[in-house]
Amino acid sequence: MNNSQQKILAHVQRNILLSDKEATEFLSILSEVKLRKKQQLIQPDQEVSSEYYVVKGCLKAYYVDINGDSHIIQFAIEDWWISDFEAFFIDKPARLFVEAIEDSVLLALNKSSLETLYKRIPKFERFFRIKTTNAFVSLRKRILSSLQKNSKERYIEFCRDYPTMEKRIPNYQIANYLGIKPETLSRIRKELA
Amino acid sequence: MNNSQQKILAHVQRNILLSDKEATEFLSILSEVKLRKKQQLIQPDQEVSSEYYVVKGCLKAYYVDINGDSHIIQFAIEDWWISDFEAFFIDKPARLFVEAIEDSVLLALNKSSLETLYKRIPKFERFFRIKTTNAFVSLRKRILSSLQKNSKERYIEFCRDYPTMEKRIPNYQIANYLGIKPETLSRIRKELA
Numbered sequence: 376m377n378n379s380q381q382k383i384l385a386h387v388q389r390n391i392l393l394s395d396k397e398a399t400e401f402l403s404i405l406s407e408v409k410l411r412k413k414q415q416l417i418q419p420d421q422e423v424s425s426e427y428y429v430v431k432g433c434l435k436a437y438y439v440d441i442n443g444d445s446h447i448i449q450f451a452i453e454d455w456w457i458s459d460f461e462a463f464f465i466d467k468p469a470r471l472f473v474e475a476i477e478d479s480v481l482l483a484l485n486k487s488s489l490e491t492l493y494k495r496i497p498k499f500e501r502f503f504r505i506k507t508t509n510a511f512v513s514l515r516k517r518i519l520s521s522l523q524k525n526s527k528e529r530y531i532e533f534c535r536d537y538p539t540m541e542k543r544i545p546n547y548q549i550a551n552y553l554g555i556k557p558e559t560l561s562r563i564r565k566e567l568a
Numbered sequence: 569m570n571n572s573q574q575k576i577l578a579h580v581q582r583n584i585l586l587s588d589k590e591a592t593e594f595l596s597i598l599s600e601v602k603l604r605k606k607q608q609l610i611q612p613d614q615e616v617s618s619e620y621y622v623v624k625g626c627l628k629a630y631y632v633d634i635n636g637d638s639h640i641i642q643f644a645i646e647d648w649w650i651s652d653f654e655a656f657f658i659d660k661p662a663r664l665f666v667e668a669i670e671d672s673v674l675l676a677l678n679k680s681s682l683e684t685l686y687k688r689i690p691k692f693e694r695f696f697r698i699k700t701t702n703a704f705v706s707l708r709k710r711i712l713s714s715l716q717k718n719s720k721e722r723y724i725e726f727c728r729d730y731p732t733m734e735k736r737i738p739n740y741q742i743a744n745y746l747g748i749k750p751e752t753l754s755r756i757r758k759e760l761a
Contacts, residue, residue: 438715446715448708461708464701470712497690504697508657511704515641515654518711519663522631522639 379430383482386454390505391498404488410475417473423462425483429455432479433543436471447552450540526555527563572623576675579647583698584691597681603668610666616655618676622648625672626736629664640745643733719748720756
């Protein structure tokens with residue numbers, strides 16, 4: 376078993392227990408994907424047939440509006456999942472870019488393999504129910520924070536919730552994700568220093 | 569079996585099949601809640617131990633900011649689920665109000681009963697995985713629409729996605745949900761008429 380496989384098994388088994396046979400079957404449907412920094416994994420209008428577990432690295436999912444401005448929707452580091460989830464789950468063309476911020480190693484889980492996995496090893500329903508619930512709650516929390524908190528509070532919350540990301544992601548991208556201007560973030564960071 | 573029970577069973581069985589025994593067990597953990605129009609089901613700082621299936625009626629979940637302004641986060645009509653999901657899932661005090669827009673009949677599903685249900689009838693993992701995935705995708709879609717579409721396009725999308733809601737919910741509340749001014753919505757509706 377290679378390092379990527381060990382990592383995802385440990386990740387899954389924090390929520391469900393697998394027999395050796397089940398673990399082997401699960402690993403057999405994953406395929407490794409390597410990306411260089413700035414390389415794009417998903418582009419708008421593509422079909423999105425996989426979601427991706429991050430073994431190593433850092434990625435962002437972002438939307439580019441008609442004025443050409445980017446809006447970062449999600450970051451992902453080790454042990455996170457990333458994709459254009461809307462496209463993946465409801466079989467629509469992608470609207471997002473997914474791009475590596477660092478050299479990254481991912482494990483791709485294909486949608487049809489996942490559907491088969493649910494039938495063969497139903498406890499994966501539990502695993503992905505828990506993962507999706509967490510993702511849903513984070514998104515709700517982010518929407519509420521944008522209504523409830525000022526820029527400084529949102530930055531402090533981000534640093535507290537995602538301490539590792541804060542160190543690895545360029546400031547202007549964190550500012551973009553938080554919906555604040557890079558200058559404002561610089562000022563906030565000086566105030567907090 | 570009463571009408572509320574029939575409705576939720578039909579709702580669940582669109583995604584999973586239950587034996588008579590399983591159906592009876594599921595129904596036994598639900599409790600009916602009736603609300604008058606404008607009555608509040610959840611208030612900020614309360615503990616939220618249940619999520620609610622809407623048998624009949626219409627509700628909204630909203631956040632009130634420090635200036636006293638309301639921000640509607642979710643509407644729910646028949647066959648939808650509503651709660652302060654962040655509070656419900658991660659055991660935090662509520663930050664939202666949940667309030668009836670019409671006289672409503674709900675079925676409450678308690679969190680500890682739900683955890684027991686997952687153990688006893690694991691196919692409910694599948695049911696709630698699918699429900700949560702849909703909720704997650706809707707939320708992502710809403711965030712993208714706010715970046716991608718102008719007020720008129722967002723209103724048209726809302727009418728298309730939720731035709732029944734559009735007829736039942738006061739215009740100023742739809743405007744609030746879409747993040748546009750009531751006057752702007754009136755103008756848009758006249759243009760479209």
